[in-house]
Each structure stands twice: as C-alpha cells, then as structure tokens.
Amino acid sequence: MVKLRLRDNESVNDAVKRFRKLVEHSGIKKEMRRREFYEKPSETSRRTRRRAERRAKIQRMVGTTGAA
Secondary structure: OOOOOOOOOOOOOHHHHHHHHHHHHHHHHHHHHHHOOOOHHHHHHHHHHHHHHHHHHHHHHHHHHHHH
C-alpha cells in the first residue's frame, strides 16, 4: 500500500509525480496489468520457462565474450 503525505508548500503536480513514482516503484502497476486478464497455469509456466531460456541465452552470450 502506498501512502503519500503532502509536504509543506508542495504543489499538487509535484505530489502527483511523487505518487506515480511510488506506485511504479512498489510494483502495483505491474501487478495490476498482470492480473487484468485470467492467465491459464500452462500459459504462466510457459511464460516463466521462456523468460528463463531468454536469460540463459543472454548469459551464454555474455559469458562467451567475456572469456576471450
């Protein structure tokens, strides 16, 4: 949960900017987008597997160039 207290002499625009940063940093926006539509468990596992494969591929590429 994000809490925001207005500072002395703070404009509304500045407070809104701070609020947006806090929401973005806390991950609420990402979580909201993730839960927007139902995702089947098979799709979830497929997404995590693909993400791991992509990470491993990048790690292999970085590892090979660093060894030379």
